[in-house]
Amino acid sequence: MTIELIAGAIKAILMIVLGLNLSLFLLYFERKGSALIQDRIGSNRVTVTGIGQRMGLPNLGIINTTIADPIKMFTKEDFVPAGADKFLHTLAPFLALFPVMITFVIIPFGDTISIAGHRIGLEAANLNAGALYLLATIGLGVYGIALAGWSSNNRWALLGGIRATAQMISYELAMGLAIVSVIMTFGTLNLQEIVRGQGGVWFGFLPRWGIFIQPLAFILLLVAGAAESKRIPFDLPESESELIQGYFTEYSGGKQAVFMLTDFAEQALVAMLITTFFLGGWQVPWLMRDGFHLPGGAFFAIPALAVSILGIVAFLVKVLALCIFLGMVRWTLPRFRYDQLMRLGWKGLVPLGLLNVLVTALVVVAKVGAH
Amino acid sequence: MPPFLYIFLGALAIVSALGVIVQRNPVHCLLALIGTLMAVAILFIGENAIVVGFLQIIVYAGAIMVLFLFVIWLLNLQVETGSTGQLALKLFGSIAAALLVTELFFILAPPHLQVKFTHEPAGYGSIASLASTMFTSYLIAFEVTSILLLAAVVGSVALARRLPGTDDPLAARRVES
Numbered sequence: 001m002t003i004e005l006i007a008g009a010i011k012a013i014l015m016i017v018l019g020l021n022l023s024l025f026l027l028y029f030e031r032k033g034s035a036l037i038q039d040r041i042g043s044n045r046v047t048v049t050g051i052g053q054r055m056g057l058p059n060l061g062i063i064n065t066t067i068a069d070p071i072k073m074f075t076k077e078d079f080v081p082a083g084a085d086k087f088l089h090t091l092a093p094f095l096a097l098f099p100v101m102i103t104f105v106i107i108p109f110g111d112t113i114s115i116a117g118h119r120i121g122l123e124a125a126n127l128n129a130g131a132l133y134l135l136a137t138i139g140l141g142v143y144g145i146a147l148a149g150w151s152s153n154n155r156w157a158l159l160g161g162i163r164a165t166a167q168m169i170s171y172e173l174a175m176g177l178a179i180v181s182v183i184m185t186f187g188t189l190n191l192q193e194i195v196r197g198q199g200g201v202w203f204g205f206l207p208r209w210g211i212f213i214q215p216l217a218f219i220l221l222l223v224a225g226a227a228e229s230k231r232i233p234f235d236l237p238e239s240e241s242e243l244i245q246g247y248f249t250e251y252s253g254g255k256q257a258v259f260m261l262t263d264f265a266e267q268a269l270v271a272m273l274i275t276t277f278f279l280g281g282w283q284v285p286w287l288m289r290d291g292f293h294l295p296g297g298a299f300f301a302i303p304a305l306a307v308s309i310l311g312i313v314a315f316l317v318k319v320l321a322l323c324i325f326l327g328m329v330r331w332t333l334p335r336f337r338y339d340q341l342m343r344l345g346w347k348g349l350v351p352l353g354l355l356n357v358l359v360t361a362l363v364v365v366a367k368v369g370a371h
Numbered sequence: 372m373p374p375f376l377y378i379f380l381g382a383l384a385i386v387s388a389l390g391v392i393v394q395r396n397p398v399h400c401l402l403a404l405i406g407t408l409m410a411v412a413i414l415f416i417g418e419n420a421i422v423v424g425f426l427q428i429i430v431y432a433g434a435i436m437v438l439f440l441f442v443i444w445l446l447n448l449q450v451e452t453g454s455t456g457q458l459a460l461k462l463f464g465s466i467a468a469a470l471l472v473t474e475l476f477f478i479l480a481p482p483h484l485q486v487k488f489t490h491e492p493a494g495y496g497s498i499a500s501l502a503s504t505m506f507t508s509y510l511i512a513f514e515v516t517s518i519l520l521l522a523a524v525v526g527s528v529a530l531a532r533r534l535p536g537t538d539d540p541l542a543a544r545r546v547e548s
Contacts, residue, residue, distance in 0.1 A: 085396075085398070087399075088398065088399075088402075128421075128497070128498070129421050129422070129425055129498060132421075132422070132425040132426075132429070132498070133425065135425075135429050135433075136425050136428040136429050136432075136433065139428070139429050139432070139433025139434065140428070140432065140433055142433070142437055143402075143405070143436075143437075143440075146437070146440055147398070147402075150398065150440075150444065151398075158444075162441075162444070165437060165440075165441070169434070169437060189498060
């Protein structure tokens, strides 16, 4: 009992720390990766006493973006505009961050691991209603943004807040439909069971990942997820050229940093969700409980502990790759116009999602009938 | 659910419910209402009514309250001053409160008046049991409700539709009548 409790606490903290670290990586990629994509140099000012530079190493901007910038932001003046609702203005950033942070705990990051005779599942919360929990927490993310826009007593901020609310509600629908078709395919709402259902191979070589069964739902979740995390090309709530900075125009210092953190954490969360639903979560291709079963019949035995660790590494690699992909999309595409955004959501993604659910239902019923 | 959590969530629900009626700023009232809904939803989940709890968060706290927020913004409701509410509302409110107190009396009253509670079997209220009930015993009711909701959606779209060439959302209705 006690070891399960301790393990649960450690896993929950681990997941939140992982989410924060991925956000930090995304912050770094936002600064230096965008510079790479746009053929700029990017941040390269801060060094630790210049040791590396005297040895002729290039400044990769790691200290600059991950240490110096956050310190700068959190030590700046925390300004509340006149006429603003002071209570809600302070509450809003945390109301935005909280739902994202508590969603990380249901993501399975590995199979099971045996420690001192106890089998511990590598997910912080193994909920049977995992997908429902996910939809509930994602639905709550709207309030922080909407209230930030309203409480600032600023027209640009209010417009940004309204845009964000309308956009997030619209794309939640497409996201929910994509998740529903995955749930129907695997017959469970438990995320760990969905990942387990993606083990094994077809035709001797193709991993049974969700992306090969539900390619349309994968695209739907990718697009809707990018829209949920309000990144370019879906960053209309904060479009600088029209709304200054959108819903967080009137935020400065630490509270603005919390809003930026929310955006990055949402991006990391979307990457984790896509990995869980479509890229096999912690599944390594051709790796079973006992070792690698390569296509063609070759077999390499691997100890159980190494299999568990390989699973965690595979999960992290997939999530990082998706984070980088989302970042590259962000620095490649131009921003949508608002009517294009709404048309894509309501006339493109939602009907496609409904069609996908219908086709999935027919296939599931046909399969049940065949047995 | 451990008793301390039950008491904490119950107290939270009551305090936020008081906040809904005591505060004067409509947005603060709305936030308090969301707090009440969340606390009650977590109570539901703790008592194994998992679907009801999560649906309360997804539908009420996550969607309908956003609609309320939009209505408050669109009507530009200001902080209220002075006494509020009509006499009829106060009357109905008092009757509802009296009914609730009566119900509470029958639950907490002396043993011979007490309502008998039955313990539901394990798994009651889970997604699987709800789904199998909904799609077997209550299938027709479920389908009729879905058609009713679809009719409401189509009706609201038809009412808000704009005729090509006009900016007046009411023009469509005027032409048809």
